[in-house]
Every structure is written in C-alpha cells, then in structure tokens.
Amino acid sequence: MDKKIAIIGLGLIGGSLAMALRGFEDYTVVGVDRDESTLACARARGAADVVTKDAAAVLAEADVTFLCLHPQGIVDFLSEHRDGFKSGSLVTDVCGVKTAIMAASHVLPPEVDFIGCHPMAGKETSGIANADKALFTRAHFILTPRTSSRAEHVALMERMAAHMGFRDVVKTTPEQHDAIIAYTSQVMHIMAVAVCDNPDLFSCRGFEGGSFRDCTRVAALDVPLWTELFSLNAPALTAVIRRLEDNLRSYRETIERGDRRALADKLEFSAARKRRMTFEE
Amino acid sequence: MDKKIAIIGLGLIGGSLAMALRGFEDYTVVGVDRDESTLACARARGAADVVTKDAAAVLAEADVTFLCLHPQGIVDFLSEHRDGFKSGSLVTDVCGVKTAIMAASHVLPPEVDFIGCHPMAGKETSGIANADKALFTRAHFILTPRTSSRAEHVALMERMAAHMGFRDVVKTTPEQHDAIIAYTSQVMHIMAVAVCDNPDLFSCRGFEGGSFRDCTRVAALDVPLWTELFSLNAPALTAVIRRLEDNLRSYRETIERGDRRALADKLEFSAARKRRMTFEE
Numbered sequence: 001m002d003k004k005i006a007i008i009g010l011g012l013i014g015g016s017l018a019m020a021l022r023g024f025e026d027y028t029v030v031g032v033d034r035d036e037s038t039l040a041c042a043r044a045r046g047a048a049d050v051v052t053k054d055a056a057a058v059l060a061e062a063d064v065t066f067l068c069l070h071p072q073g074i075v076d077f078l079s080e081h082r083d084g085f086k087s088g089s090l091v092t093d094v095c096g097v098k099t100a101i102m103a104a105s106h107v108l109p110p111e112v113d114f115i116g117c118h119p120m121a122g123k124e125t126s127g128i129a130n131a132d133k134a135l136f137t138r139a140h141f142i143l144t145p146r147t148s149s150r151a152e153h154v155a156l157m158e159r160m161a162a163h164m165g166f167r168d169v170v171k172t173t174p175e176q177h178d179a180i181i182a183y184t185s186q187v188m189h190i191m192a193v194a195v196c197d198n199p200d201l202f203s204c205r206g207f208e209g210g211s212f213r214d215c216t217r218v219a220a221l222d223v224p225l226w227t228e229l230f231s232l233n234a235p236a237l238t239a240v241i242r243r244l245e246d247n248l249r250s251y252r253e254t255i256e257r258g259d260r261r262a263l264a265d266k267l268e269f270s271a272a273r274k275r276r277m278t279f280e281e
Numbered sequence: 282m283d284k285k286i287a288i289i290g291l292g293l294i295g296g297s298l299a300m301a302l303r304g305f306e307d308y309t310v311v312g313v314d315r316d317e318s319t320l321a322c323a324r325a326r327g328a329a330d331v332v333t334k335d336a337a338a339v340l341a342e343a344d345v346t347f348l349c350l351h352p353q354g355i356v357d358f359l360s361e362h363r364d365g366f367k368s369g370s371l372v373t374d375v376c377g378v379k380t381a382i383m384a385a386s387h388v389l390p391p392e393v394d395f396i397g398c399h400p401m402a403g404k405e406t407s408g409i410a411n412a413d414k415a416l417f418t419r420a421h422f423i424l425t426p427r428t429s430s431r432a433e434h435v436a437l438m439e440r441m442a443a444h445m446g447f448r449d450v451v452k453t454t455p456e457q458h459d460a461i462i463a464y465t466s467q468v469m470h471i472m473a474v475a476v477c478d479n480p481d482l483f484s485c486r487g488f489e490g491g492s493f494r495d496c497t498r499v500a501a502l503d504v505p506l507w508t509e510l511f512s513l514n515a516p517a518l519t520a521v522i523r524r525l526e527d528n529l530r531s532y533r534e535t536i537e538r539g540d541r542r543a544l545a546d547k548l549e550f551s552a553a554r555k556r557r558m559t560f561e562e
Binding site for chain 1: 402421449471485491502508509521529530544547548558
C-alpha cells in the first residue's frame, strides 16, 4: 500500500502544500477540510490526490500529517485527536509561531513524532482559490525538531522541501525562531498596517512609487490569523516594535536638528549594513 | 533643423530618461555629463543620439532641457546658466522635492519656461551603467507647472511621458507634492534604514520572507542624494515619521496589554483601509 501524507486544512498554505507535494516519491496526498465549498474547490483544482472531510479516518493511516490550521486550531486539533494519529508517524504544522505549538504537541503519545515547521511564504489573499503550487519557490523552510525527533523524519522533511521547490531548510529552536521572526516578518506586517493608518492614505494616489507598494502589500492581512500570531509572540514582537520606534525617533531628531553631517553619517551606517547584508546573501 | 532635448547629468535617472526619450517625435536627444567615464559608458550603451561634455553649447540650442542632477546641483546649475538657455525653451528637472527647486527656478529670465517634474521611479543602484529605458514603465510622472507655464509645454511633457511608458501624468503644486511624497516615498526609505539598524540584521539570514526583502530593498540608498532630499523636506517628513511612531506605539501598547479584541479591531480597521485603497486603484 502507498504511503500517505495528510494535509489538514486546505486554506492558502495547506492547499498550496498539497499541490506542491503531489508526485512526491510514492506518497498519496490526502487533503482534509470540514468546509464543503473548500472541498469542492480543492477537487475542482486537483489540489490533492484524494479530498475528504473525514479527518479521523485519514489520521489513522497517514505517515505524515501537516496541520495547516490557524494557531489555536492546531492546538485544539492536537488535543482532540491526540490518540488518533498512526503509531510511528510524523506530525508537523505550518504555524508562524513555534514555541506555543511545540508546547501543545506534548499531548501526543511518545510513539508519534512532532517536528515544528514554518514555510516562509504567503500572499495577501487567502483560501484554496488562491493556492499555488509555486508559492514556495525559493522560500526558506524552517524546522524546529524536538531533541527526540527521529533522524529519518528530519530527512523526510528535507526531501519534501526540495520537492516543493524551497530554497533551503533551516533548523533552529522554537525560541530562536520566534525571536527572529518577530523582526523579519511580524514587524513588517505591523509597519504595513501602521502606514495605512496615516490619514493621507486615500489622497496619495498618483504619488506611490515601488517602495510604497512593496511596504503596504502585506497590510491587507487575515485579521483573525495575525491577531493570534502577534498575541502568541507578544514579548519578542513588542521588543522589536520598541526598537523600531527608537530608530525612527533617532532619524527624526537628526532631521529636525538640521544636522546634515550627522544625517549623512547615520544613512551611511544603515545603507552599508544593507549592502553588506545583500552582498553576503 | 531637428528639435533638441538636452539631458544634463547622465546618472541612473538622466541616463534612463535619455534612453527612453530616443525616438520621440522629431527630437534629437543630447546627453551631457562632465565625467569622462560616464560619457564613455553612455556612448557605449547608445544612451543618447549625441553625447557631449559641453553644456553651454547644448543649452543654447535645446528646446527642452532636463536637469538630472542632485538637488543642490540643480540649484547651482540654474544659477550658473541662467542666461544660457534658449529663448522660448522649456527647462524641467527630476528632483524628488519640488518647493526648493521651483523657488530656485526664478533665477531664469521670463522667456524661459520651467515645469517641475518628478518621475516616480528608481532603483537601489545608481549611475549610467544601471540606466534602463524601461525604468519608467507604469510609474507616475508628476508635474508642478508654474501658473505662467505655457499650455504647449505642459502638453509636450505629457507626450514625452507617454513615449517613455509612464502610467499617467499627475499635476499638483510643489507644496502638495512635498507633503505627500514625505509619506509615499521618503518615510519608506527612513523605515528601510531604521529596520536595518536592528542588531539582529546579520543573524536573521534564513528567516526572511518577501515582506522583509520588499521593505529593506531601498535601504542601500545613495547617501548624498537622500541626505539632501530629506533635509530639503524636513518639516513634512518629520511630521510623517512622528505619526508613524505614534501608530507603531499604539499597536505595541495594544499587544502589550494582551487585549486580543482591541488588537483584532485595530487590524481590521487598517486592513480594510488597505483593501479599499487596492480595490479603488
């Protein structure tokens, strides 16, 4: 019998994962969702080899299960189905915070492995209708294995990442992940929404350049999802926001003082950091 | 005799304008620069119909003159060559601030027209080597005509914009331009450099998503140019930075309080503004 990968939740990320995983080695990809219209769309788009509503039946046979739900949905699903996963199987997820998810995974019995996962990709639209098997091309695939995770499960995750087109696989701890992601992803979303709160937003048409379109692109975010993600990572995120406020204030005060020499020095410092970052990529 | 367009300064913008203007109606495009290696590169790339070092000779015959220098360079050039422009000709520029440039243009004699111009395009690299005739595709072409500017000169600017591939022509006052540009362009650059000042910059490799790459793209900026642009627009820019600091602090305090309902309300407010902005584009 073929091996099975179960994708629980066929939203943008789950749907895209299912599409990108089709044809991986000798695995059958089974997509699971409880919403009828999502299932119909997934079927119409050929998002998975099999599409079904029956999570319990799929879990009992799945060798790998991807939990592609909102953060609280993942926590609840793990708790509800703790005894329903196939013995010896691997469970993973796609959540943008990892400490809370890794903690929740401890409800699983010892014979079920769990490796936290964060595919660093997304877009401003959600749902299976916007899923895209090319979504992960050149993106980072971040893993937070348990110390007890089986080596063959880590290797399996790496082979799946390569099949889906990810640029690389990065292994880290949940705590390190959450601290860094507050900077590289969460605060980018906070900046984008903060920029859109400016009263000039609707009078600036005709004056936007590439930098404005790029920065505000992610502002039309999935509100319930990001409310959870920000709240679950509040200490790291608020520290990064505070540092950004400080850096902006420092630039503002330098410009207010009219000290062009100091402004040029500050810009040279920052621009050199960016060039070094880009150069070393 | 053919009509002539003079491009003074063959950097990224001047070089790209020269390339994009070639073939416009019956005009000859003459590129002017005082740097020998820039002239050699412009010749090698076929950036203009004619390339020369002799600004004075070109100005005397040019029907349109684009000043593509740094802000202070434009001010100095206008002052130095005030009596050298062809009578009845049009002088324009490409500077990212307009109030200071329009004021400086009053050194010109009354028989020389001046229309301020800001092509809303750029990239993170500078110089003729990076010039690209497609740089302006789908960008906004902003004009700040004088109240006394001749209608046929405004119409000529519009035809040139269409030839170069701009998406539209937006006419406004210098003061309105500078207030709005502080928001849509200048503060985006301040955010990008402020983000790069975070001490985690070099340890975040492997954790960047599209939002991080997009936001920091413009941080490797041309320091002397942006020092001038920020300084010449200090009151408008510092007001926008202060508002952004306030909006970020408001988000931070909401997250610190742990009030998920209030956070969701704030995110919904901002995301709806972004969606409305995008929808109405």
